[in-house]
Amino acid sequence: MDYKDYYKALGVDKKATNDQIKKAYRKLARQYHPDVNPNNAEAERKFKEINEAHEVLSDEDKRRKYDELGADWQRYQHAGAGRGQAQGGFDWSQYQQAGGGGFESFGDDGNFSDFFSNIFGSMGGRGGSRAGAGQDYQAELELTLEDAYRGGPRTLNVNGKSLRITIKPGVEDGQTIRLRDQGAPGRNGGPNGSLYITLRVLPDARYARLGNDLTQEVQVPLYRALLGGEQVVDTLSGSVKINIKPETQNGTRLRLRGKGFPVYNKEGESGDLYLHLTVQLPQRLTDQEKDLIRQLAALRND
Template sequence: MDYKDYYKVLGVDKNATTEQIKKAYRKLARQHHPDVNPNDAEAERRFKEANEANEVLSDPDKRKKYDQFGADWQRYQQQPGGGAGRSGQPGGGFDWSQYTQGGDFGGGGGSPFGDGGDFSDFFGSLFGNMGGGGRGAGGSRPGAGQDLQAELEIPLEEAYHGGPRTITVNGKSLRLNISPGIADGQTIRLRDQGGPGRHGGPNGSLLITFRIASDARYVRTGNDLTQDVPVSIYTALLGGEQTVDTLSGPVKIKIKPETANSTRLRLRGKGFPVYKQDGQFGDLYLRLNLTLPQNLTDQEKELFQQLAALRPTT
């Protein structure tokens, strides 16, 4: 069997951090997932390959042993016996002392590499078939299932109020409760709703990233909202009251006489709810846009002409 370069599989450098490895793995897993590529043998192969690489490189112990052992893989293969003997010890006369403490595998005679689960032959030889606890001995350790990722788009008003929502992931209906104030791009974790665990291990999680649809009425900035409010020129000149619809219900505002166009009013506590902070809200900013009367009658034109005569331009 050929040596597998797990770093190359994930497309990362050998000095990559755990976070970089996780990011690369998630990208490949999404790209080649069987649900996204049904009946695609090549995508399935690459998906399994990425899983195998992540299984090793995301585990500090396995990664260390893989790095130590990988450079000598071909030389090890060329040794008589080429692997684990029936006793579970490395065979073929290869000098394993450089990979172990004191030249042996410890008190139990088991593999220093642990168990890799149901993976490739290379993985099995490297991590599972060299000791009593590996696949060659019929044992296997439980492993957590794969985390799954999904996106959910909701309207701004639903993000404001929150509430129950039923979604379908991989043919399974799930009910979740959205907390008011959730932000665009925010991710929540549903434990035990991901891929099935291996050998009795726990299921993975489902990670849901929220996308908040744009709204024609409001612009959201953090927990604050901005809303354009049309105001007639008469109300702007003479002052008065006007009712404004907000996400929390109608609000009556007072407009001062001689209010200029694009004047901003601040309504404290009428913005977006602060996520998981009961009773706390951002602010709502109203931008007053003056509207001009259309289709003037002859009498209205005459009155405006009289007004203009009283205020000649300089």
Template sequence: MDYKDYYKILGVEKAASTDQIKKAYRKLARQHHPDVNPGDPKAEQKFKEVNEANEVLSDDDKRRKYDQLGADYQRYQQGGGRGPAGGFDWSQYSQGGRAGGGNDPFGGADFSDFFSSIFGGMGGGQRPPGGQRAGAGPDYQAELELTLAEAFQGGPRTLTVNGKSLRLTIKPGVEDGQTIRLRDQGGPGRHGGPNGSLFITLRIQPDPRYTRTGDDLTMDVPVSIYKALLGGEQVVDTLSGPVKIRLKPDTANGTRLRLRGKGFPRYQHPEQIGDLYLNLTLSLPQHLTEQEKALFHQLAALRPD
């Protein structure tokens, strides 16, 4: 039977981390999913290969065994592919019996038989009666809209997918476009296989008050000309509640202030909070009375250009 390079199938290095393997698998599984490529046998075949590669590389025990097999297979190739390489006993890997004949342990079967011979069948189990293989169910995709305040606070949310109501907890600090995976909430498995997963993409609605950059927020704060000239207190509405700040006299238009710990919580680390930056913009008085105009004329006369 043919040796399968699962690392090459997923497009990752042999030293790839578990997270890198998961990321590569999700990307390829979505790209080649039969629901996305109806009637495309090549995409279906690729989808099967990607799932099989993930089945091995995402399992520590299977991955260790597969890595050892790969090292021995290199010795086998270096020996010309004839007979045991350097006295190596290939039977130690076989759980379902050799598929090929003669002295070539890698002759005559497809990749699924390769997997079954080494690991005993898809998902680590045996082939069900009738020769049908167990397989994971299809993954589902969904989107969930959140306000910036909801992304800041986190908390329970309810989502309906395919007529099923699901309750999930959003952690504080999620980002726009972030994907959450709910295991076993996808389509049903085939022939006793596991259910697929539900991937929920979070869409955070823009907030007219704030601009988010990572864990930091920026907002414009209008300040009256009188308070900018004479100084005083200014109330700022942050996502964690109103905060009073004190302005110094002669505060210039465009002054930038920093409020530590008033930004966004870091995802998975809510105790780490970003900063809030304030851009102070002067707000000119409108609809002046005759008396106010007269006073401004007096002030202008005191400070001629």
């Protein structure tokens, strides 16, 4: 039976903290989840592998037992015992569960490898099994920019179950929300897993977002740019009037304080909205308009 390197499976160092292990697991679980990779046997294999690694490394007792096994395994290899022969020559007996002694069985052994079951529990021996947390679920939810701005209730289906959640204003693309107890059922009375929802905020044709600030392109008629005046601009919080100064140049940037995106989890705080003014040249000029422009050009010696 081959030794399984659970640290390598999660891409973490052997001195990794519990938080580092959890972070690596969540990232890989999202990448290889069956819902993201339908009918992909390799992704399914990888998903089971990282779940098995997380099952061991996230538990203090199981991780200690696994590290002891790893140290003995290295000594066995360094002694040359594995050269030219199968690694099955390693003495597993001191780590195997026998007759309910040692480590107790847990989980659905059908989801784990022979290596796992041989060290941490007998196949099918559940009489003395201990509790374990259920598997975490992963899901994605698409939002428009306006949805992310306003927040509010949303409904999504996960594993055949309809869930109603409330999105807080100001969420960002890629942000993850955790719902406790909405994952797989716990084993033998253990707690349910969690549901991690990754939010995908769709691009918007009107606004560009950078953090909590927004940028908007605004076209200003030539005559208003030259002579000044008021102009109505649409924002995510409603229409506002802005003052165009006389002789406003093409490319001028205006800042509207507090008209950007809400700051997540900080009620009453918002970013700013930056208006990029583009002077719009008139089209389909009449003969009279052309004559007036020629007169203006002559006056300015252009």
